[in-house]
Structures are given as structure tokens and as C-alpha cells.
Amino acid sequence: NPSTKFSLSQRNFSFILPEDLEFEKIYADHLALVSLLACQPFIGEKITFPKPVSKTFSEAYSKSRRSKITNIDVNLQPWVPSINSRPGLAFSGGADSTAALSLLPSDTVPIFLDRTEKKVKSLYDKEAPRRACEKLSEIGYEVKVIDSDLEYVRNPIGFPIDVANAAPAILLADYMELDTISFGTILESTFRIGHKKYLDYPNGSHYKMWGKLFKAAGLPFLQVVAGVSEVGTSLINSKSLIGEFSHSCMRGSWKKPCRNCWKCFRKLLLDSAINGTNLSNEELDELFEIKEAKRFLHDFPIKHENVLIYITSKYEGDHLLMNMLKKRVRGDIIDISWLEKYYPKMFEVIPEKYQNVVKEKLDQYLDEMTFDEQDVVLNWNMEEMLEDELFQERHQSFKFTTA
Numbered sequence: 001n002p003s004t005k006f007s008l009s010q011r012n013f014s015f016i017l018p019e020d021l022e023f024e025k026i027y028a029d030h031l032a033l034v035s036l037l038a039c040q041p042f043i044g045e046k047i048t049f050p051k052p053v054s055k056t057f058s059e060a061y062s063k064s065r066r067s068k069i070t071n072i073d074v075n076l077q078p079w080v081p082s083i084n085s086r087p088g089l090a091f092s093g094g095a096d097s098t099a100a101l102s103l104l105p106s107d108t109v110p111i112f113l114d115r116t117e118k119k120v121k122s123l124y125d126k127e128a129p130r131r132a133c134e135k136l137s138e139i140g141y142e143v144k145v146i147d148s149d150l151e152y153v154r155n156p157i158g159f160p161i162d163v164a165n166a167a168p169a170i171l172l173a174d175y176m177e178l179d180t181i182s183f184g185t186i187l188e189s190t191f192r193i194g195h196k197k198y199l200d201y202p203n204g205s206h207y208k209m210w211g212k213l214f215k216a217a218g219l220p221f222l223q224v225v226a227g228v229s230e231v232g233t234s235l236i237n238s239k240s241l242i243g244e245f246s247h248s249c250m251r252g253s254w255k256k257p258c259r260n261c262w263k264c265f266r267k268l269l270l271d272s273a274i275n276g277t278n279l280s281n282e283e284l285d286e287l288f289e290i291k292e293a294k295r296f297l298h299d300f301p302i303k304h305e306n307v308l309i310y311i312t313s314k315y316e317g318d319h320l321l322m323n324m325l326k327k328r329v330r331g332d333i334i335d336i337s338w339l340e341k342y343y344p345k346m347f348e349v350i351p352e353k354y355q356n357v358v359k360e361k362l363d364q365y366l367d368e369m370t371f372d373e374q375d376v377v378l379n380w381n382m383e384e385m386l387e388d389e390l391f392q393e394r395h396q397s398f399k400f401t402t403a
Helices: 027-042 055-062 095-103 127-138 164-171 205-216 231-239 264-273 281-288 291-297 305-313 319-331 344-349 354-367 369-380 381-385 389-401
Strands: 086-090 111-117 143-150 178-182
Touching: 027 205, 027 231, 055 205, 086 095, 086 164, 086 344, 095 354, 111 127, 111 164, 127 319, 143 164, 164 178, 205 369, 231 264, 264 281, 264 291, 264 305, 264 344, 281 291, 281 319, 281 381, 305 319, 319 389, 354 369, 381 389
Parallel strands: 086 111, 086 178, 111 143
Antiparallel strands: none
């Protein structure tokens, strides 16, 4: 029980891989990396992997963790991808993941981890991502859908590590000739824009640990939307050929979001802001009645508060709660239009092989932030606002009104 928020549940997990992929041929370091993605929160003093790992992988792990690896093969050479290798994408079907695919080479392999269905209570509906995979296959992408019960290792159900959705791509790396793994990890999650304080992601603990481990396994991160905000990925999807396949809501069915979750609250408001069309007061009333949205909106600061600043800065209507939210998040006084652009420091976490192609594609959709705008990102800090009595009062008033 490493946390009060989650604990170890089932003690085994599996993947249904292509029939012609032999387990014995999966590289030792790849099995080890998948093991860590599932088990890392629950490891004590030592871990024994399915096969002895290379010294390179062992050293990458020991530099970031205190746990000891018990089986190392000092003669095992690090895995090297083939000359014809290509990117793999840990595809979720969501807006950020779809935007990432739009920025990747056309031979990229989208790989979807399809959660095994069990008789447990869950609001998750996988119809939409499955349909997105079908649509991508129809237009020529070599999509792989891999069934797994990995998410049941944790209680509550979910990924033990945020990048655990890459597990199928890692197992398929040699089979599919992959040389890097991409994610839909955006500016808000990498550089922490919208959170309390800016994070230098390339030098942060997450990238130092998992970035180095993936690289040691021969599959470095390809964070193509690391410098793109949620606003930016929405803009990319509004312009790209595959943007219509994206589906942020994990509870609704294909083309029918549930309209009753935090993501729907944010996504519907963001689409309205980008399209320049205000939702009706009746529609806004419904959004502000969403229980999950209320829970997030009552936080101080609110998760992805920068997106709410952008949304409310575009709002010109007379809805009470929208205008209270606008004042609470400072949408009436902050210019945050730079969220429509990309932060070029993101290229520090993109392998050199793919930097040019990603930049060429990115420039088709978004502008690069100016030096002044980059400086705003670099100095992002919400602590002064959080300590300001005016905004504390606005927070309490908004919280009371929406209780």
C-alpha cells in the first residue's frame, strides 16, 4: 500500500500478443521495462525480472531507484532497433493522443492497450477508442490493438505508472520494428503550465527516470506534444485529417460524449472558445451541475487552470457562474493567447532523428511562441495568486455558489 490513494490488487497480468510473436524472442530489457511499468509503485528492496537484464538497463535503473535488481547478464548487449525502424504511439483515442499522431511520420504504429473486460464497477467505455482504431486502419495506419488486464494490478483500476500504456508497444518493439515510443503528453503535464509552478521537464524526476529507462531499452521517448497545450491539441485536431476521430470522454460512446464528466465540461467549453461561439445559458447551467466538474472546480488552483483562463477570456456572455469563474481564474486580466502556440523547448525531449519532421508538421498547425511568450512559460508561477486574499475570497464565493 504505497499510497492512501491506491494499492496492489491482482498479482499477475497478461497481454494477448500476435500469434506469430514468440515470447522467447522478446528482449530481456523490454520485459523488464514492462515489469517496472506495472510493479514500480509496489517494489520493496529488490526485483527479479523475467529474464536477466543488460548492465546498461540495470545501471539506468539503479541511478534513479534504491531497489536492487537480482538478475543481471553482464554479457547481454543493449537492444538496437533495425535500420528500417519507425515510431510507435501509445494511442488512447483521446484528443492529445490523436494530435500527437498528426505530428508523427505516416508509418507510425498506433498501439492501443485494450482493457480486458471484467465484472467490476467501472464507467469506462472503450467503444470510442476502438472505433477510432478502426477508422485509422481504414485510412492506412498499421494499428495494433492489444488486449491486457494490466490495469487491474492497481486498486482502483488504472495504470500504476502514467506511461504504462506504452507496455504493448514495448513488447512489440522488435516485432514491429520500432525505435521510439510517443505519447499524448501535453504542456500542462510536462512543463506543468496550469499547475502551481513551472517544471523544467527535461531535467525533472519523471524524465530522468522513465526517459532514461526507455532510452536504455532502445526506445527513447518521443514527446511530440510536450510543448503543446490542451488548447493547441484542440486546434491541431480541428485542422488535421484525423482530428475528427479523437474522443476525449472515456465514458461516452462513439461521437456521443457523456456530457457528465470533468473532461466533457472542459472540452465543450474549449470547443466553444476556439470556435468563437458561446454556449447558451441553459447549456452552461447543465455543465455547472456536473458533480465531477464541481469537485475539480472547487480546488485551488484548479487542474489545468490555464485552460480555464483561456476559455473564460473568450467568454462575453452574462451567465453568472461563467463570469464568476472568469474572475476567479483571472480570465478578465490575463492574456494567455500564447496557448495557441507551441513551446520550442519541447524539442529537447524529441530524438534527433525525428526533430525535423515533427517541426515541419507542427509548423503547419501552430506558430512557435515568441521569446517573450517563452519567458512567460518559463516563469509560470501561481503562488502569488494563491496567497492573494482577493482570489481566496473569489474562490470561496465561487465554491459556495456552486455547492
